[in-house]
Amino acid sequence: MAEAGKAVRQIAFHVTRYNPERDRVPFVTSYQVPVRQGMTVLDGLHYIKDNLDATLAWRYSCRMGICGSCGMLLNGRPALACNTQILHIANANLTVKPLPNFPIIRDLVPDLQSMFDKHRIVEPYILHANEAESDFWAGEFYQSTEQLKSYLQFSYCILCGCCMAACPTLATDTRYLGPMPLAAAQRYDADTRDEGRHARNAVTDAQSGVSHCHYAGECSRVCPKGVDPAKALQLLKRSLVLDYLHLGRQTSPCKKLQGPGNGTRLPDIAAVPKKTA
Amino acid sequence: MGGTRSWTWHMAAAVVLLFVLGMHMLIMHMAGTGHWFAPYGTEPSSMRNSLFRDENPFFIFAYILLLGVALYHGLYGFRTIVFELTLKPATEKAITIALAVIGLGLFGLGTWAALVAHRIALAGAGG
Numbered sequence: 001m002a003e004a005g006k007a008v009r010q011i012a013f014h015v016t017r018y019n020p021e022r023d024r025v026p027f028v029t030s031y032q033v034p035v036r037q038g039m040t041v042l043d044g045l046h047y048i049k050d051n052l053d054a055t056l057a058w059r060y061s062c063r064m065g066i067c068g069s070c071g072m073l074l075n076g077r078p079a080l081a082c083n084t085q086i087l088h089i090a091n092a093n094l095t096v097k098p099l100p101n102f103p104i105i106r107d108l109v110p111d112l113q114s115m116f117d118k119h120r121i122v123e124p125y126i127l128h129a130n131e132a133e134s135d136f137w138a139g140e141f142y143q144s145t146e147q148l149k150s151y152l153q154f155s156y157c158i159l160c161g162c163c164m165a166a167c168p169t170l171a172t173d174t175r176y177l178g179p180m181p182l183a184a185a186q187r188y189d190a191d192t193r194d195e196g197r198h199a200r201n202a203v204t205d206a207q208s209g210v211s212h213c214h215y216a217g218e219c220s221r222v223c224p225k226g227v228d229p230a231k232a233l234q235l236l237k238r239s240l241v242l243d244y245l246h247l248g249r250q251t252s253p254c255k256k257l258q259g260p261g262n263g264t265r266l267p268d269i270a271a272v273p274k275k276t277a
Numbered sequence: 278m279g280g281t282r283s284w285t286w287h288m289a290a291a292v293v294l295l296f297v298l299g300m301h302m303l304i305m306h307m308a309g310t311g312h313w314f315a316p317y318g319t320e321p322s323s324m325r326n327s328l329f330r331d332e333n334p335f336f337i338f339a340y341i342l343l344l345g346v347a348l349y350h351g352l353y354g355f356r357t358i359v360f361e362l363t364l365k366p367a368t369e370k371a372i373t374i375a376l377a378v379i380g381l382g383l384f385g386l387g388t389w390a391a392l393v394a395h396r397i398a399l400a401g402a403g404g
Contacts, residue, residue: 172361207360211280240281 007034011090013044015056016097018104026104028095029053033086041081041096042070045108058108065224068160072108073097078162080224099165101174112161118177119159122185122203127196139256147192147254154187154232156225163219163229175208179219179229182210186232189239192254201243210236287353290346297343304330331398337391344387348380 010032018026031052033044042060049056058081060070065083072081075089078099086094102110128134163179164170170178185204189197204210210233219229242248265271304314305321314330315321330336356376360369 169361173363175363205279205281207280209280211284212357237281237284241285244281244285 007036009035009087009092011035011044011086012093013048014093014095015045015048015108016095017056017107018098019106020104035086037087039086041072041074041079041084041086041094044086044094045081045096056108057106066158068158071099071110071160071162071165071224073099073165078165078222080160080162083224099161101165101167101170102161110161110165112159114174115159115161115164115178115180118181119184122177122181122188122200123196124181124184124188126188126191126194127199129195141193142255143192151187151190153227154183154190154229157183157187157223157227157229158225160224162222162224163227166218166222168216168218169212169214173208173212176212177204177208177210179213179233182213182236183219183227183229183232186236186239189236197239198243201240204236205240210240213237283353287350290350290353293342293346294350297339297346300339301343327394328398328401331394334395337395340391341388344391345384348384352376352380 013031013033014028015031016026017023017029031048033047035044042063045056045058058070058072060082061067062069063082065080068080070081071078073079073096074081074084075095077089081096096108098104098108099110102112102114105111126134157180159180161180163183167176167179170176182204185200188194189200213230213233215230215234217230220227220231223229239248307313314333314336315323315326316329317323317325320326356372359372364372
């Protein structure tokens with residue numbers, strides 16, 4: 001096994017560069033990067049910026065697969081640069097491009113605004129029939145483990161845009177909402193605390209909505225968080241079809257508890273602090 | 278229920294297509310061994326066997342059903358593919374109207390042909 005910190009191989013990074021103020025079309029620049037065991041693509045890009053070309057631009061923040069900022073196309077596959085090890089995907093060459101299906105702001109920085117706009121219109125938050133409940137909640141909502149499991153995996157989405165970049169339908173039709181916003185809609189539709197399914201149906205059922213999905217399944221293959229957007233979209237389709245046929249199950253909102261219930265607090269769990277406001 | 282309505286009918290048409298195409302394969306390509314709805318000889322598409330089936334209202338219904346679901350499924354699928362070219366709304370509307378006119382026209386023509394075949398078969402059976 002290679003010694004940590006010692007370069008084991010030179011990898012050629014073929015990076016797509018583009019400055020819309022200066023360049024007419026994107027072009028590729030190659031850099032030789034000495035790669036150590038465990039080095040991520042993000043580390044490689046930092047090496048380039050620190051030692052070879054300070055003008056290279058990309059977006060990143062947390063460096064640990066949480067923030068979803070560093071999505072890019074690595075050897076033709078959308079992935080997060082921070083949780084992809086170079087030696088896992090490259091022997092001698094590594095192509096690094098910005099995420100497809102988005103305009104390029106500069107170099108490896110995609111403009112994700114269209115994705116966030118689509119995300120916003122599905123109202124990705126808990127909606128109550130009684131609007132006052134959102135601001136002045138009447139009690140704690142009870143949700144069983146099974147109810148939680150029905151949407152839990154879809155809530156792991158970090159909005160990195162990898163699924164949107166991999167979607168072949170979105171590549172040909174930019175009006176299509178795409179896997180991330182539709183999976184977010186399913187995440188809240190399936191939540192028993194939510195009462196906004198019919199409001200979201202107006203968006204998810206449109207021509208650019210979930211019926212446009214071809215079920216290529218690429219969104220689920222590339223998701224760095226293990227979310228299965230393709231499954232979410234199929235569940236959403238089923239829900240919409242059942243609603244159309246008036247066979248939709250009327251999910252009852254979960255119970256509201258007015259107090260802590262009858263359970264016994266475990267000894268290692270601290271008591272709730274006193275209200276200060 | 279815009280997209281879902283069309284998509285639901287598209288899927289339902291696919292299921293019906295599977296059934297009627299399965300029936301077609303059984304009758305037209307396995308009749309040599311089974312003689313299903315083809316009692317005269319081993320050639321299911323012979324005139325006598327065709328007239329035998331055309332007398333039966335069930336087959337006339339099946340022809341018209343097959344025509345209807347195949348047209349809807351095919352034309353809606355074609356429309357979906359064309360719409361992925363991200364056309365202007367006015368162009369999309371024109372294509373939808375053109376495909377609806379073509380579909381209804383072909384459906385009317387095919388229905389008329391099936392009903393005429395039924396009448397000819399009944400007249401032949403009557404002497």
